[in-house]
Amino acid sequence: MPHNEEQDAEALMSRRKMMGVVVGVINLGLIAVVGLPVAEFVTSPLQTKRKKVWVELMPDDQIAPGEVKEVNFSMKIVDGYHETERKYTVYVRRDEAGVMAIDPACTHLGCRVRYQTDKHRFVCPCHGGVFNDDGTNKSGPPPKPLERHPVKVENGKIWVEREV
Amino acid sequence: MSRKTYEPKEAPTLSPEVRVDQPREASKAERVEIDRPSFKDWMDLRLGWYGFVRKNLDEPMPPGVGWWQTLGNLLMTLLIFQFVTGFALAMFYTPSAEGAHASVKHITYEVGAGTFVRGLHVWGSTVIVIVTALHLLRVFFWGSYKKPRELTWIVGVIIFQIILGFSFTGYLLPWDQKAYWATVVGTRIAATIPVVGHMMLVLIRGGEEVGALTLTRFFSLHVMLLPASLLVVAGLHMFLVRKHHIAGPVVPQKGKPVPFYPDQLFKDAIVLVVGVGLLVYLAVGLPPSLEAIADPTGTDFSPRPEWYFLGLYELLKIMPTGFEVVATAIIPGLITIGMFALPWLDRSKSRHPGKRQWVIMMGMAVILLIGLLTLKGLLDTPPEHKKAPTNVEAMR
Structure with missing residues (x-):
């Protein structure tokens, strides 16, 4: 068989290419071995399931129709590696229809809204959002009403349901 | 407008049997003036990336x-x-x-x-x-x-x-x-x-x-x-x-250096x-x-x-x-x-182990000492240790 230099060079080039591909595949494999578990690990908060819990807020007879009261309460929560008490605030309001629990987080960017008793409205200190006393947005940047939490009255107590 | 193409500078390849088509080398001024270089070329003109990679792949x-x-x-x-x-x-x-x-x-x-x-x-x-x-x-x-x-x-x-x-x-x-x-x-x-x-x-x-x-x-x-x-x-x-x-x-072998890549x-x-x-x-x-x-x-x-x-x-x-x-x-x-x-x-000039015996002996002695002591430690598990809870299951 006649010796063909060109063919030799071509064979060498394809061997070079072949090995390059194998090395590339191995490197991708190594990245996956450490990258995938680490990705699952650091994104695990996405998998955390929240559950709904009822908490007792206050005696039913301590709030009159038309009144809005700021109530602080705390709940046992699992915060990463430890169980702890986390404090929350909710506005309780009573009208003819019943009791409602309004979340104080402004629907614009989450600042805590303040209730102005004389004007019967919630005002956000950050960007001037204004909500009516039932939580519906009135003016300013907030795009939607304040969130309401489910409430119930049982054995003379007001209960609120919260996700933790 | 004619578009000049930019070809990266090739580092000399060490294996003459591998033929890499050598493009005409553009001068630096010429290369920087290229209209609309590709992203890779643009980066290379600033980082010298191709040269770096090639130099390392061709490391003798x-x-x-x-x-x-x-x-x-x-x-x-x-x-x-x-x-x-x-x-x-x-x-x-x-x-x-x-x-x-x-x-x-x-x-x-x-x-x-x-x-x-x-x-x-x-x-x-x-x-x-x-x-x-x-x-x-x-x-x-x-x-x-x-x-x-x-x-x-x-x-x-x-x-x-x-x-x-x-x-x-x-x-x-x-x-x-x-x-x-x-x-x-x-x-x-x-x-x-x-x-x-x-x-x-x-x-x-x-x-x-x-x-x-x-x-x-x-x-x-x-x-x-x-x-x-x-x-x-x-x-x-x-x-x-x-x-x-x-x-x-330690004893230089016959043959030419081969590039790091691919072997x-x-x-x-x-x-x-x-x-x-x-x-x-x-x-x-x-x-x-x-x-x-x-x-x-x-x-x-x-x-x-x-x-x-x-x-x-x-x-x-x-x-x-x-x-x-x-x-x-x-x-x-x-x-x-x-x-x-x-x-x-x-201080011996030679890298051959036979020509620097005392260093090799000392090294072996240290390795042997560490090895034997480690082995002794591994075999010598104190019995009390087993009583201690081995993992968190024990405390659940």
């Missing part, structure tokens, strides 16, 4: 270089693995006496892929110590530390010390019984040094006793100082390796598969455990260090009373000084 390997020269690459990869898993673990870890144990428990048993990620990190330290030892021994027996590579060797010894520092500081972080007691005993070693011993003990522990300040001290060293130092010295090590090139076999890189990749394969096997097969939370009370726990410190531990046991300092400072100190001074202790 003396004939006879092969499997033994793949350990450095494996070590670098394993260290990168430690960095990635360590960064992830630090997201969930709490460096406090109150939170450390609970957070490691949470990581190990509750966070997605936590057992495996922690397993990679824990077993990574073991595999790294083994690979570092092999890498070091290869350089020792091949005499590769000789002129002009003395500095490469010294920087390598510093890397070795940093790796041991990582192991020692990391061992405490889970804050379980094993971690706590190993650190109580390990830090006591410093106290045996005459005159400054007590001062050093307090500095290492951050107080008289192992406690909350020891933990934060070790954490800070483990995630700040040691990684930053390692990054600098490992970079210097690799710069020196490339600058002086790889030392070939040596291919061998590197195969060794990576084996090394990382072993790591994954260990992480899956022997998932990391967590003992009961550190408890300074009680006398039923037998402290034992990590296996690669067992030699030192056994050496201490056989030392007669009053001579502890020989085991804790003098012998390890002499070995360390000997390692740093090796390029000057071994």
Whole structure:
């Protein structure tokens, strides 16, 4: 068989290419071995399931129709590696229809809204959002009403349901 | 408008049998004036990337270089693995006496892929110590530390010390019984040094006793100082390796140097598969455990260090009373000084082991000493140790 230099060079080039591909595949494999578990690990908060819990807020007879009261309460929560008490605030309001629990987080960017008793409205200190006393947005940047939490009255107590 | 094309400058390829079509080399001024270069070309004109990659792929390997020269690459990869898993673990870890144990428990048993990620990190330290030892021994027996590579060797010894520092500081972080007691005993070693011993003990522990300040001290060293130092010295090590090139076999072999790519890189990749394969096997097969939370009370726990410190531990046991300092400072100190001074202790011109017998003998004696003591330590498991709960299941 006649010796063909060109063919030799071509064979060498394809061997070079072949090995390059194998090395590339191995490197991708190594990245996956450490990258995938680490990705699952650091994104695990996405998998955390929240559950709904009822908490007792206050005696039913301590709030009159038309009144809005700021109530602080705390709940046992699992915060990463430890169980702890986390404090929350909710506005309780009573009208003819019943009791409602309004979340104080402004629907614009989450600042805590303040209730102005004389004007019967919630005002956000950050960007001037204004909500009516039932939580519906009135003016300013907030795009939607304040969130309401489910409430119930049982054995003379007001209960609120919260996700933790 | 005509569009000039830019061709990267080719570094001279070492293997003449591989024909790379050499394009006409554009002058620098010409290249910078190119209209609308591709993104890759634009970057190359600023970074010189093609040249850098090509230079490293074409790095000359003396004939006879092969499997033994793949350990450095494996070590670098394993260290990168430690960095990635360590960064992830630090997201969930709490460096406090109150939170450390609970957070490691949470990581190990509750966070997605936590057992495996922690397993990679824990077993990574073991595999790294083994690979570092092999890498070091290869350089020792091949005499590769000789002129002009003395500095490469010294920087390598510093890397070795940093790796041991990582192991020692990391061992405490889970804050379980094993971690706590190993650190109580390990830090006591410093106290045996005459005159400054007590001062050093307090500095290492951050107080008289192992406690909350020891933990934060070790954490800070483990995630700040040691990684930053390692990054600098490992970079210097690799710069020196490339600058002086790889030392070939002790007896130069016939043949031309071959480029790093593809053959040596291919061998590197195969060794990576084996090394990382072993790591994954260990992480899956022997998932990391967590003992009961550190408890300074009680006398039923037998402290034992990590296996690669067992030699030192056994050496201490056989030392007669009053001579502890020989085991804790003098012998390890002499070995360390000997390692740093090796390029000057071994003055023979030849790299052949047969031509530098006393250095080889000394090295073998040290290896034998460490090996036998470690073996003794591994076989000599105190019976009380078995009574201690082996992992967190026992306390659930």
